[in-house]
Amino acid sequence: MEPVFYDGDHVLTFNWIKPQIGDVIVLQSGKIYKIKRVIKISANLIFVAGDNKKLSSKVRPVRKKDVIGRVIAEY
Amino acid sequence: MNVLRLIDRVFPPEMVFAHCDVPCGIYDPHLAQVAAHTVLRMTNMIDELQASSPEPPFEERKRIISQISRLTKVKEEHAELVKHEIRVIWGDYLKDEHLKQHKAIHQLVFKIMKQASVARQNVNIKAANELLTMVQQFAEIFWETKGRKVQKVKSGYPTEGVIVLPK
Numbered sequence: 120m121e122p123v124f125y126d127g128d129h130v131l132t133f134n135w136i137k138p139q140i141g142d143v144i145v146l147q148s149g150k151i152y153k154i155k156r157v158i159k160i161s162a163n164l165i166f167v168a169g170d171n172k173k174l175s176s177k178v179r180p181v182r183k184k185d186v187i188g189r190v191i192a193e194y
Numbered sequence: 195m196n197v198l199r200l201i202d203r204v205f206p207p208e209m210v211f212a213h214c215d216v217p218c219g220i221y222d223p224h225l226a227q228v229a230a231h232t233v234l235r236m237t238n239m240i241d242e243l244q245a246s247s248p249e250p251p252f253e254e255r256k257r258i259i260s261q262i263s264r265l266t267k268v269k270e271e272h273a274e275l276v277k278h279e280i281r282v283i284w285g286d287y288l289k290d291e292h293l294k295q296h297k298a299i300h301q302l303v304f305k306i307m308k309q310a311s312v313a314r315q316n317v318n319i320k321a322a323n324e325l326l327t328m329v330q331q332f333a334e335i336f337w338e339t340k341g342r343k344v345q346k347v348k349s350g351y352p353t354e355g356v357i358v359l360p361k
Contacts, residue, residue, distance in 0.1 A: 120212045129202060130210065145210055152210040169212055194198045 120154055121171045124193060130154065132188030138165065143190040146181050154190065155179075221287040223333040226279035227357050229272040230329040233313050234322040234353045236269035241317055273314035276325065280306050280332060292339045302332055326355065333358035 123143070124130065130145070138144045142157045144167065155167035164180040240262060246254060284303045293299060309325045312318065330346075337344045342360035349357045 124212070129199065129207060131198065152208050154210045154212055171212070192198075194196075 120156070120169055123170050124154060129194050130190045131192040131194065133191045134186070134188035136189060138186060138189045145187040145190060147185045147187055148181075152187060155181075221283050221336070223279065223283060223329065223336045224357070224359075226276050226283075226329050227326070227333055229275040229279065230322075230326040231349060231351050231353045231355065231357075232272040233269055233276065233310075234319070234326055234355075235351065236265045236272070237313065237317055237319050237322040238353065240265045240269070241319060270314055273310045273325075276310045276329060277307055280329070283332075283336060287336075288339070295339065296335050299332075299335060302328060302335070306332060326353075330356070330358045 120143070130143075132145045138157050138160075140157050140160060143154060144157055144165070145152055145154050146165075146167065147153075156170055157165055158168050158178055159166040163183060165183055165186060166178050166180055168178045243258060243261060245258060250258070280303055284299070288299065306325070306328045309321065309328055313321045313325045334344050337358070337360045340360070344358050345361050346356040346358055349355050
């Protein structure tokens with residue numbers, strides 16, 4: 120997610136509001152958590168991608184129920 | 195914000211990843227080409243095996259069977275390696291923008307998968323050569339997606355032929 124987030128950054132998430140296009144979210148993927156940016160939203164899916172296009176340029180669908188929360192702060 | 199870091203010391207946060215796998219971004223069709231050359235080489239070597247007579251002695255039969263087994267094993271492994279390497283580039287590297295530029299890539303990958311199986315299942319020099327040609331076509335497209343011109347250099351392998359490399 121560089122240049123916005125780097126290894127070792129801490130982020131605070133908030134899950135009372137629905138993510139919007141352009142938001143950064145944390146989502147559950149199997150047993151791990153991932154941080155991605157929302158690219159598109161459909162009825163049941165949220166499409167996400169990484170910011171660092173050199174390393175993460177794929178757009179992936181995510182079920183809305185797998186969204187942990189929207190990132191509201193980096194500290 | 196330091197307060198949040200202090201809270202994290204008491205309640206350690208979960209680790210979050212930015213990528214699904216190792217984000218090395220390193221892809222290269224070179225290994226697929228070497229594997230295709232190997233399939234051709236093994237096919238040639240099996241094809242060249244000759245017995246001293248129609249009914250060779252038992253010791254000679256053992257030697258030939260052993261040799262064919264070894265060559266076939268390597269041929270099998272490298273045909274699978276071709277498929278693996280091409281699949282990884284196709285599945286992990288290629289993106290929509292590449293597909294718009296190279297509309298035939300899906301069909302080419304499909305043909306490579308099939309051709310690698312044909313080359314694996316048979317002792318067929320023509321099939322092995324066709325596999326190598328297809329993998330080289332794939333290599334040319336791969337480097338074009340990176341904006342690189344390609345050159346065909348002599349492989350220097352016993353199979354002769356070329357390797358497609360970026361200029």
